[in-house]
Amino acid sequence: MARPNRKEEIFKTALALMRVHGYRNTSMRDIAGALNMEAPSLYNHISSKEDLLWQTCTRIAGAFEKGIAEVNDIYFNPQEKLGMAIRSHIEVLTHDLDASYVFVHEWRHLQGELRDALIVRRDRYEAAFREILAQGESEGVFVDSDNKFALLTILSSLNWVVEWYRPDGDMSPSQIANQLTEFILNGLNKHHNYVR
Amino acid sequence: MARPNRKEEIFKTALALMRVHGYRNTSMRDIAGALNMEAPSLYNHISSKEDLLWQTCTRIAGAFEKGIAEVNDIYFNPQEKLGMAIRSHIEVLTHDLDASYVFVHEWRHLQGELRDALIVRRDRYEAAFREILAQGESEGVFVDSDNKFALLTILSSLNWVVEWYRPDGDMSPSQIANQLTEFILNGLNKHHNYVR
DNA sequence: TTGAAACTAACTAACAGTAGTTAGTTTTTT
DNA sequence: AAAAAACTAACTACTGTTAGTTAGTTTCAA
The missing domain is CATH 1.10.357.10 (Tetracycline Repressor, domain 2)
Structure with missing residues (x-):
């Protein structure tokens, strides 16, 4: 799997979703889903x-x-x-x-x-x-x-x-x-x- | 108890809360609480x-x-x-x-x-x-x-x-x-x- | 004018779902 | 072999809402 700064990818994906649906309407599971991963995995990269x-x-x-x-x-x-x-x-x-x-x-x-x-x-x-x-x-x-x-x-x-x-x-x-x-x-x- | 259109009071209170905290961040319990009532009671007045x-x-x-x-x-x-x-x-x-x-x-x-x-x-x-x-x-x-x-x-x-x-x-x-x-x-x- | 019926407005209990997050474990990469 | 990054399972807190009920008030026919 490509690994060019996963953290940046997470930010990019999260912001794209939040722009459309809003902060509260974008769940960690939504963000993870868009990156083909599970929500808890996000916490390896962000706090x-x-x-x-x-x-x-x-x-x-x-x-x-x-x-x-x-x-x-x-x-x-x-x-x-x-x-x-x-x-x-x-x-x-x-x-x-x-x-x-x-x-x-x-x-x-x-x-x-x-x-x-x-x-x-x-x-x-x-x-x-x-x-x-x-x-x-x-x-x-x-x-x-x-x-x-x-x-x-x-x-x-x-x-x-x-x-x-x-x-x-x-x-x-x-x-x-x-x-x-x-x-x-x-x-x-x-x-x-x-x-x- | 005063009864000057409870429905209007609910709208007024809800909007005041939503203006400060946003729609998603304002729960039915918040609205009810501000009116000294319980959340389900709201549904007697609004749908x-x-x-x-x-x-x-x-x-x-x-x-x-x-x-x-x-x-x-x-x-x-x-x-x-x-x-x-x-x-x-x-x-x-x-x-x-x-x-x-x-x-x-x-x-x-x-x-x-x-x-x-x-x-x-x-x-x-x-x-x-x-x-x-x-x-x-x-x-x-x-x-x-x-x-x-x-x-x-x-x-x-x-x-x-x-x-x-x-x-x-x-x-x-x-x-x-x-x-x-x-x-x-x-x-x-x-x-x-x-x-x- | 009285008594039944209907309405208003509140309550408690509970449900089914979603939230963010943690812990512990396994897989993958270096 | 060590480190990084994914996983599953689970927790606690909270979400909007429904169900069933109750007390008090208003409407209205007898």
Whole structure:
């Protein structure tokens, strides 16, 4: 039998199942079955079901954090910064879609400290993102808006990408990032004259 | 004992629990416990756990459909139409937050025909929304964009509201609708000169 | 107006199934 | 021969749900 890192295979299979059926609806027996093995055998490679979720979440969270840190290191122009932050976010999401989907949708099934730790990291990430918006406003290149509101609106559009992105679809991650950036920076209105 | 529609109380309690812990993580015993009763007693009032979810989903879906139908009846200007469709959507979401949250997040736990029926209705709703975008483009008031892409981006921002809206927070549903409409129609950019 | 019938809403006991996981053992690979 | 990775058996906890019953209340005919 091929043996190229069984642990990785287990993660891959588990995440693919969880993406479709959800964390709670995917049993250890389902995961094992998809790998032609018995459930208890999984425990030779992983320590618990929750650990599958936890390791996935920290991995994705780490990728997000790395991305935003790089953006803040390299770029100075707020518009460029925001564009690159969006690009980085989309790249993380689309690079491993199963893991990202599970991260976005199932992190709340973590319990206690694990869950709390993740919330802290999410808040930190959002703060870094919001910093870019604040910079843009103070430099007068973004409209003054409720920071928190704008951030949530932006992140929601980004995260929703896991719902519909398909690697074999007609938009590449790069094109998605471009379109989203354009949409967020310019909006829908052709003549930019909409008044409340 | 007070008897103001026990069935409604059960729905209310169940949805509040499901919003926090998820559909699968909320057992009939949890629901009963929160009402100081035993799980089997619930079945004097409701027919099944899935029915709790199903009735909730159809109720919310119906409210969405009613909203978009009215908008299409009353308004002609695409910008106004979009604004009112957004307003209607936000009103539905915020009017019963527990139910909306459960609808947005847990509908996939429905099985078979129930699930299929809901997907059909969602697609119809999205089509009606997209129709507004198409009208705006053909009349030259919206930028030409990938219809489907714009729609998903817009709806994701709207639906994310269930994540952070609090009835006792500093934004009213009406203010949220205004801000979202402005954001979607005008974007972030002050000078509207962002180039890809 | 009284008494029977029906309804409401709760209960306990229990079932059949599934969950994640552990222990101990056997097979396979190196 | 040692180590890795699979197996079977089993456990405990919990799942949604059904069955059968009971107490209290409402409806309604005599």
